Amino acid sequence: MKIFVCVKQVPDTETKIKIASDGKSIDTSGVKWILCPYDEFAVEEAIRFKEKNSSATITVLSAGPDRVVDSLRTALAMGCDDAIHIQSTENADSFITARALAKAIEKEGPAYLVFTGKQAIDDDAAQVHQALAESLDLAAATVVLNAEYGDGVVRLSREIEGGALEKYELKTPCVIAAQKGMNEPRYASLPNIMKAKKKEVKKMNLSDLGIQETDQKISYSKMTLPPERGECKMISGDVTTAATELVRILKDEAKVI
Amino acid sequence: MKKVLVFCEYTADKIKKGSLEVLSNALHWDGAEVSVAILGAPGKLASLTNEIKNTSAKNIFLVSDESLSTYSPDGYAKAIANLVKENGFQSILGTVSSQSKDFFPRVAIRLESGMASDCTEFSVSGDTIKATRPMYAGKCYAEIDFSKSPVAIATIRPNALGNKELKSGSAEVKEVSANLGGVKAKVLELVAKSGGADKVDLTEADKIVSGGRSLKNSENFKILEDLASVIGATVGASRAAVDAGYRPHTDQVGQTGKTVSPSLYMAFGISGAIQHLAGMRTSKVIVAVNTDAAAPIFQKADYGVVADLFEMAPALTEAFKKALH
Numbered sequence: 176m177k178i179f180v181c182v183k184q185v186p187d188t189e190t191k192i193k194i195a196s197d198g199k200s201i202d203t204s205g206v207k208w209i210l211c212p213y214d215e216f217a218v219e220e221a222i223r224f225k226e227k228n229s230s231a232t233i234t235v236l237s238a239g240p241d242r243v244v245d246s247l248r249t250a251l252a253m254g255c256d257d258a259i260h261i262q263s264t265e266n267a268d269s270f271i272t273a274r275a276l277a278k279a280i281e282k283e284g285p286a287y288l289v290f291t292g293k294q295a296i297d298d299d300a301a302q303v304h305q306a307l308a309e310s311l312d313l314a315a316a317t318v319v320l321n322a323e324y325g326d327g328v329v330r331l332s333r334e335i336e337g338g339a340l341e342k343y344e345l346k347t348p349c350v351i352a353a354q355k356g357m358n359e360p361r362y363a364s365l366p367n368i369m370k371a372k373k374k375e376v377k378k379m380n381l382s383d384l385g386i387q388e389t390d391q392k393i394s395y396s397k398m399t400l401p402p403e404r405g406e407c408k409m410i411s412g413d414v415t416t417a418a419t420e421l422v423r424i425l426k427d428e429a430k431v432i
Numbered sequence: 433m434k435k436v437l438v439f440c441e442y443t444a445d446k447i448k449k450g451s452l453e454v455l456s457n458a459l460h461w462d463g464a465e466v467s468v469a470i471l472g473a474p475g476k477l478a479s480l481t482n483e484i485k486n487t488s489a490k491n492i493f494l495v496s497d498e499s500l501s502t503y504s505p506d507g508y509a510k511a512i513a514n515l516v517k518e519n520g521f522q523s524i525l526g527t528v529s530s531q532s533k534d535f536f537p538r539v540a541i542r543l544e545s546g547m548a549s550d551c552t553e554f555s556v557s558g559d560t561i562k563a564t565r566p567m568y569a570g571k572c573y574a575e576i577d578f579s580k581s582p583v584a585i586a587t588i589r590p591n592a593l594g595n596k597e598l599k600s601g602s603a604e605v606k607e608v609s610a611n612l613g614g615v616k617a618k619v620l621e622l623v624a625k626s627g628g629a630d631k632v633d634l635t636e637a638d639k640i641v642s643g644g645r646s647l648k649n650s651e652n653f654k655i656l657e658d659l660a661s662v663i664g665a666t667v668g669a670s671r672a673a674v675d676a677g678y679r680p681h682t683d684q685v686g687q688t689g690k691t692v693s694p695s696l697y698m699a700f701g702i703s704g705a706i707q708h709l710a711g712m713r714t715s716k717v718i719v720a721v722n723t724d725a726a727a728p729i730f731q732k733a734d735y736g737v738v739a740d741l742f743e744m745a746p747a748l749t750e751a752f753k754k755a756l757h
């Protein structure tokens with residue numbers, strides 16, 4: 176019973192984003208890289224599934240430059256069994272990434288379940304899960320808050336607007352994209368971190384998977400930092416005076432009320 | 433000239449505000465021939481055209497299939513992709529929503545095309561598409577090059593383009609049968625959050641009143657609820673308030689919560705951590721109330737008051753009541 180988890184390595188949320196000199200990518204020097212927080216829920220969910228299904232093995236995959244191996248090791252230390260690094264470029268789009276992951280899963284499969292996070296917090300595209308499922312011709316659900324695993328079926332709830340839940344029943348194999356709150360990801364223990372360092376990470380190239388960099392469909396032609404706001408106008412006076420003044424400004428000057 | 437398809441969503445009997453926003457803008461692009469797609473079960477869709485049939489859209493496609501009685505990611509994707517192939521659309525647009533976010537990526541794979549999620553700018557002029565989207569939760573913006581994508585697929589963030597007048601004309605309504613022959617996944621049941629059903633979702637809200645850790649407990653959020661109800665706002669929260677259990681995670685604004693861009697964002701007792709700012713910095717007007725004059729939130733706010741929120745929020749509620757009635 177093969178379980179796959181697709182993860183991405185992203186800049187730490189504290190990162191101050193700088194634009195690189197080419198004007199169309201970010202300057203990655205000095206960036207601290209982490210396993211995407213949503214992918215931690217995906218890894219944890221796979222491990223919990225394995226704990227209840229002893230025949231399951233978990234393969235964690237990531238497509239990206241060489242640095243992503245560190246995040247694969249984080250997932251191994253948490254409890255995944257094997258890791259695959261698909262060597263890909265820094266700015267690969269969701270189309271290439273989804274296709275590459277799908278091909279690798281086909282090669283190593285058949286999959287029983289595929290887990291991902293609901294979104295990577297770098298490009299925030301939130302596309303790879305369903306794109307991957309479509310490439311594999313599988314059912315999928317995203318933003319999943321909880322899942323119950325039956326025999327060949329997964330019953331799950333997906334969060335939509337206003338905190339409402341959509342209930343689904345998916346036949347396996349299927350793709351499940353985790354939302355925050357699906358579980359409480361564990362910390363890897365020190366011995367497991369040490370063990371994970373020694374594990375072999377299997378390498379694949381895009382070309383091994385029948386994909387070329389030129390298959391990319393979208394690219395970034397320019398990146399800019401958001402415009403700085405003007406200086407903050409501080410409103411003084413006692414509470415009633417300040418409140419009245421603020422309301423006047425919002426109504427008459429800013430015209431948002 | 434580009435043939436553009438706008439996917440319109442609906443709740444009950446009305447087209448969603450965000451969908452109308454996208455459509456109203458598209459109708460003003462010179463160089464775009466715009467059509468609409470509405471998906472659902474046979475015989476249920478005709479009344480939805482009332483709002484949009486007297487517009488300059490070319491066609492309104494009512495695409496139906498028994499299996500589309502509720503939302504289905506693979507069913508919707510197949511239906512839209514087939515419609516695009518049959519009619520030669522060069523762009524597919526939708527408002528950002530839990531549906532479009534979910535199934536548009538499948539459409540992209542089916543059409544061997546690229547997709548830009550969550551655009552804050554999108555326009556068509558002649559043969560040129562201009563699209564901009566935030567990345568790193570709004571810490572930077574990227575312009576998208578679609579030149580290698582046969583179909584340019586994008587979702588557009590609510591409130592980003594602003595509502596335009598729905599240009600008048602007469603759209604031709606066309607009923608299309610999707611012939612799906614079953615779907616892999618579909619919604620079996622919809623469970624509304626208690627008390628949350630009539631509230632505008634944070635991501636669609638035009639005004640947001642947010643509170644942080646300093647609210648101290650969930651009961652105290654009542655003072656922000658009161659303020660919000662006077663101005664028709666939705667209440668949001670910082671992660672610290674969510675982690676402390678004062679508010680549900682669905683209310684969290686920020687890098688690991690919701691990205692919002694209302695016309696007014698009021699932050700009460702929120703320090704302005706980089707992860708929080710990431711989720712709300714594109715708001716049109718930001719107001720901050722904080723006891724600490726050195727709080728980082730003031731560097732990103734348009735208007736600031738150094739005050740105790742427990743005094744300021746009720747005072748604002750009263751001042752708004754006076755000004756609005």
Ligand SMILES: Cc1cc2nc3c(=O)[nH]c(=O)nc-3n(C[C@H](O)[C@H](O)[C@H](O)COP(=O)(O)OP(=O)(O)OC[C@H]3O[C@@H](n4cnc5c(N)ncnc54)[C@H](O)[C@@H]3O)c2cc1C
Pocket residue numbers: 188212643644645646669670671672673684685686687688689690700701702703704705706707708711721722723724727739740741742
């Ligand atoms: C991976 C990661 C992801 C994260 N994602 C998010 C996210 O999505 N959203 C998010 O918000 N945070 C996120 N954070 C957390 C973020 O770093 C901050 O910890 C959090 O935003 C702080 O919340 P706060 O402003 O409510 O609390 P604090 O930082 O504790 O600030 C409280 C503020 O209230 C003021 N105050 C106190 N009493 C009063 C009073 N009576 N009246 C007025 N003002 C008062 C204080 O001066 C202070 O400025 C994330 C962190 C990490 C590591």
